[in-house]
Amino acid sequence: MIWIVSIVVLVMLASAIAVLVLPNMIAAVAAASVVSLALAVLFALMKAPDVAMTEAAIGAGLSALLLAMGLKRLGLWQLED
Amino acid sequence: MRNIAGLLFAGGLAFLLLVLASYLPYGQTPMFLGDAILAHAPGEVHTANIVAAVLLAYRGIDTLGELSILFTAAAGVGLILGHRSLRSDSAGVNGAVNSEQHSGFITTRAVDLIMPLLMVVGFYIIFYGHVTPGGGFQGGVILATAFFLPVLVRPGTRIEHGVITLLEGLAGSGFILVGLWAMFYDQPFLQPIFDSFLGTGPLGSLWSAGSLPLLYLAVGLKVGSELAGLLVTVSEVPELSETNISDADDINRK
Numbered sequence: 001m002i003w004i005v006s007i008v009v010l011v012m013l014a015s016a017i018a019v020l021v022l023p024n025m026i027a028a029v030a031a032a033s034v035v036s037l038a039l040a041v042l043f044a045l046m047k048a049p050d051v052a053m054t055e056a057a058i059g060a061g062l063s064a065l066l067l068a069m070g071l072k073r074l075g076l077w078q079l080e081d
Numbered sequence: 082m083r084n085i086a087g088l089l090f091a092g093g094l095a096f097l098l099l100v101l102a103s104y105l106p107y108g109q110t111p112m113f114l115g116d117a118i119l120a121h122a123p124g125e126v127h128t129a130n131i132v133a134a135v136l137l138a139y140r141g142i143d144t145l146g147e148l149s150i151l152f153t154a155a156a157g158v159g160l161i162l163g164h165r166s167l168r169s170d171s172a173g174v175n176g177a178v179n180s181e182q183h184s185g186f187i188t189t190r191a192v193d194l195i196m197p198l199l200m201v202v203g204f205y206i207i208f209y210g211h212v213t214p215g216g217g218f219q220g221g222v223i224l225a226t227a228f229f230l231p232v233l234v235r236p237g238t239r240i241e242h243g244v245i246t247l248l249e250g251l252a253g254s255g256f257i258l259v260g261l262w263a264m265f266y267d268q269p270f271l272q273p274i275f276d277s278f279l280g281t282g283p284l285g286s287l288w289s290a291g292s293l294p295l296l297y298l299a300v301g302l303k304v305g306s307e308l309a310g311l312l313v314t315v316s317e318v319p320e321l322s323e324t325n326i327s328d329a330d331d332i333n334r335k
Contacts, residue, residue: 049214050132051208057222062308065226065233069315 005045012038025076026068033064126273128293129285133211137293137300141260143259144296148253148303155307163314184234192230199227207301211290217297221304228305229312236316245310252302259295 015034022028036059043052071077122134136144203223210216232238260271268274274292282288 013220020226050130050216050219052217053215054222057226061226062222062312065229065312066315071313073318 001045005042008038008042008045012042019026024078025071026079029064029067029071032067033060036063107164124286126290126293127275127280127284128211128290130211130214130216132214133216133290133297134294136216136274137211137296141273141296144300145256145271148256148300151307152249152253152305157310158311159314162318181256194232196227196230199223199230203227203301203305207297208294209287209292210301212285212287212295217300218304221301222308224301224305225308225312228309229316232313232316240311240313242313245313249303249306249310252299252306256296256299256303259292259299262292284333 012035015031015038018031019028019035022031036055039059040052040056043049043055068077091231118135118139119131122128122131126134126138128134128138139310203220205220206215206223207220210220232240244325258276263272263274264270265278266274273290276291278294280289280294287294
């Protein structure tokens with residue numbers, strides 16, 4: 001249990017740092033949703049499935065959509081960098 | 082100097098939080114309310130999912146407040162971004178742009194296949210909110226995402242805002258009507274209703290928990306239509322003009 005939790009926390013930390021250092025904006029949005037997805041796994045491990053569902057639906061799904069659309073409106077939607 | 086001050090402040094805050102946390106017993110609830118609700122909810126509200134009992138029965142008015150907060154946020158976004166000058170209404174200019182933006186064959190077909198499945202998942206999570214984990218908020222977000230995906234891959238699609246607004250208003254007033262309905266039984270506002278017809282099944286079945294599934298259905302439809310309207314509004318804002326985009330590129334390269 002403690003090993004799974006520490007791996008999930010390491011994934012969260014790594015992708016949170018990746019959001020800051022990645023030069024490609026789309027990759028940064030994807031990394032931001034990985035943080036939410038790992039947090040949802042953490043909530044599910046801590047026996048809070050309701051919160052895990054909310055985090056997965058809103059953090060990984062909806063906010064990534066909103067961020068991606070914001071990128072598109074700002075003209076920062078470039079696949080190659 | 083400012084960095085050192087910030088470091089000192091952050092370190093002090095962390096120390097304060099650690100001291101506070103070390104005084105809390107780990108794994109035990111410091112309050113008795115949670116234990117009381119866990120002990121009484123299955124007998125009083127007949128929900129297998131205690132979270133639903135807290136959200137809709139014990140804290141029903143809080144949920145109404147949450148819905149109104151969400152409504153205010155969505156109304157603010159609609160007010161700012163839904164302005165006619167920002168809306169991409171001019172079909173002549175827009176049509177050319179949209180045909181270029183059209184996603185590929187594989188993406189379009191994949192979304193067409195996934196969208197009904199996502200709708201089923203969303204409605205399942207809403208309808209079984211009082212039995213299994215999940216409920217109106219989570220299912221509503223999934224419904225909104227499922228509704229928005231076809232719009233995302235076909236940027237030219239026109240969406241009737243009136244239908245979304247009508248559904249949202251109906252769901253919101255449905256929540257309040259179920260709350261008012263309890264007053265016919267001489268109960269306070271939003272008290273869960275248990276009569277001879279509504280939710281008479283055993284604990285853990287779909288047809289249980291009185292009027293709570295109706296409330297969750299209203300919450301789910303309201304959240305779903307609200308967020309779908311918000312996403313559609315955001316997606317209808319036209320892109321920045323060509324000169325602005327090249328400026329942004331220049332800033333990026335520098």
